[in-house]
Amino acid sequence: MAAESAQTQPAGFGAKLAALAALLRRVPSLTEEDVAACLPLWKKAVTLKRNDFLIRVGQVEHHLYFVASGAMRIYLPDASEEICVGFAYGASLVCAFPSFVENRPSDYCIQALKKTELLAVSRADFLTLLDRNANFARFWRMELERVLVGRIEREIDLLLPEPERRLQRLLARSPHLFQLIPKKYIASYLRMTPETLSRLR
Numbered sequence: 001m002a003a004e005s006a007q008t009q010p011a012g013f014g015a016k017l018a019a020l021a022a023l024l025r026r027v028p029s030l031t032e033e034d035v036a037a038c039l040p041l042w043k044k045a046v047t048l049k050r051n052d053f054l055i056r057v058g059q060v061e062h063h064l065y066f067v068a069s070g071a072m073r074i075y076l077p078d079a080s081e082e083i084c085v086g087f088a089y090g091a092s093l094v095c096a097f098p099s100f101v102e103n104r105p106s107d108y109c110i111q112a113l114k115k116t117e118l119l120a121v122s123r124a125d126f127l128t129l130l131d132r133n134a135n136f137a138r139f140w141r142m143e144l145e146r147v148l149v150g151r152i153e154r155e156i157d158l159l160l161p162e163p164e165r166r167l168q169r170l171l172a173r174s175p176h177l178f179q180l181i182p183k184k185y186i187a188s189y190l191r192m193t194p195e196t197l198s199r200l201r
Contacts, residue, residue: 010045012045015068016045016066016118016119017042019068020039020042020066020068021039022091023066023091024038027139029138029139029142030135030136030139031135034133037129038129041121041122041125042066042119042120043120043122043125045117045118045120046065046117046119047118048070048116048117049112050113050114052112053109054072054111055096055099055110057105057106057109059099059105060105061095062122062123063120063122064095064100064126065088065093065094065095065120066092066093066119067088067090067093067094067116068090068117068118068119069090069116070089070090070112070113070116071088071114071180071181072087072094072113072116073086073110073111074086074094077109081188082188084185084188085154085189087181087185087189088110093143094110094118153169158191163190164200166190166192167201170189170190183198
């Protein structure tokens with residue numbers, strides 16, 4: 001993994017932890033005590049330079065990450081093209097989800113599109129937290145439900161033959177992506193050429 005990490009609170013660690021705390025405090029089901037119990041588990045800081053990989057195909061995902069700043073793409077490498085299946089950016093959680101949940105090698109790559117700062121909690125620590133804290137278990141179930149809804153929306157997008165409708169649905173759902181992600185990756189995500197996306201925009 002092409003990343004620089006630190007276990008001993010490097011410069012900016014406290015600010016990243018504060019940003020994570022702010023994200024968790026927006027979750028209605030979590031109390032201040034829940035947030036306080038969770039924060040010490042995020043022990044690893046990661047800095048990715050542009051084009052660095054958080055995870056590659058074949059690696060097993062052992063961490064859940066909080067993106068403090070930056071942007072990344074999640075993609076499936078193919079012999080003919082790289083198929084973009086999602087993105088991660090500031091104030092969001094990310095991991096190679098199937099690998100994290102099933103503890104198996106990842107089919108996907110996660111790559112930084114710009115300098116990206118993250119905090120990580122180990123899979124073991126996070127699963128222990130879910131076992132011991134009912135509020136976090138409820139939060140994680142809600143996250144899984146959100147991911148499932150997103151996957152269904154994505155499948156609907158891909159079934160639509162008209163590129164205009166695929167773009168309209170993405171604009172309605174996630175208009176901020178166009179401020180964060182280069183258009184060629186959004187085009188890949190929408191299964192159209194960059195030229196088609198530019199024409200429709």
